[in-house]
Amino acid sequence: MTTNEGLRERKRRETLQRITDAGIRLFIEKGYEATTLDEIAAAAGIARRTFFYYFKSKDEILLSLQSGMGAMLVEALKRAPGDKRPLRAIRDAVVAVCARVPADDMIVIDRLMRSSEAVQARKQASYVQQEQALFAALRERWPDPGRETGLRLVAMLAIGTIRLSLDAFNREGGSRPVAVLLHEAFDALEAEV
Amino acid sequence: MTTNEGLRERKRRETLQRITDAGIRLFIEKGYEATTLDEIAAAAGIARRTFFYYFKSKDEILLSLQSGMGAMLVEALKRAPGDKRPLRAIRDAVVAVCARVPADDMIVIDRLMRSSEAVQARKQASYVQQEQALFAALRERWPDPGRETGLRLVAMLAIGTIRLSLDAFNREGGSRPVAVLLHEAFDALEAEV
DNA sequence: AATAATATTGCACTCAGTGTAATGTTCAAG
């Protein structure tokens, strides 16, 4: 099925992977800021200039590892039955999605991101982007125009709750599974409002 | 009362103001990215190197205009009566705070921030910082240890709702006052959860 | 007036990121 992949695509995928691997390895070894693009390029076996053919910036190496989740969430939402309330549908979808993400990687990436203010900032920005994507998906499923504000809030709530759960997960060093923390947070949400 | 301000402090305040003014003027004139620190320094009548004595980076010029609100919110919360539910107390506090911020400035700053991805990202990060400050304030006022998760959520909800309201305000070009949008959003919040 | 503390500056440097243009590689069509 995925075998009809040309030489070009394969090489591209491999190079992308080599850059990412080299980057993360170096970031862990000597810190994010202290690692230069020259070093990453050298370790990945490409020219410095080529790096920018694959990534827009240094922080994209880390960001690219995070951006997948939003898309998965939107996908899971589309397949959910339409009779649930939005927040319930999201809750179920996100628990399902998080089950398929390796926990150890999450912790490493999170620690790396915390080491640079600029990266940390872009991470928060990417949450906002995910929020907007989620809002767009919600609007398609519950297209009542008078509910726009409400759906924006739901998207904000959902992404915010996810963010807090992942933060708690990392704060605890991964001692409790993400799914548990998610349920805890979503339950607390209904109690607080 | 504020007259016992030495020469040093006065000069510092004035220089800070000159840098901010020069920066914003130039950003509006020729765009954020296209404005160099050399130009800002020249316009503010200081050396390039001195700029970094006042600001850690170029984007701090814009960020510094935003960071005041979180502190004001925390202050207002401290003076609020303790018998309200947290979310209600915050709602009242933020409406009071926003009344004292000039609307035109908000719109200009917002447009400037949108013109640079890095600034936009740092803006979102500053919301998260405000969220954490708010959480700390809430925990002092409602120090029940079993409610940590709940208070984190309240802080997230509150800052998120504020953010969405300000976004809506800017999206509408300032046609409706912020207070109205805030009340609308907080009302919708209770309806959606 | 002397001294300490803080501000201002110049200089040289590192590094991220961009524009451009040249060269190499893969692909598709004949």
Place this chain on the structure above:
DNA sequence: CTTGAACATTACACTGAGTGCAATATTATT
């Protein structure tokens, strides 16, 4: 199997943000 188009890789030169350091100037203190 060749040829041309599309894509990939690279070198080179450049801009601009941000830092370290050390010298000088200004303000505060006693």
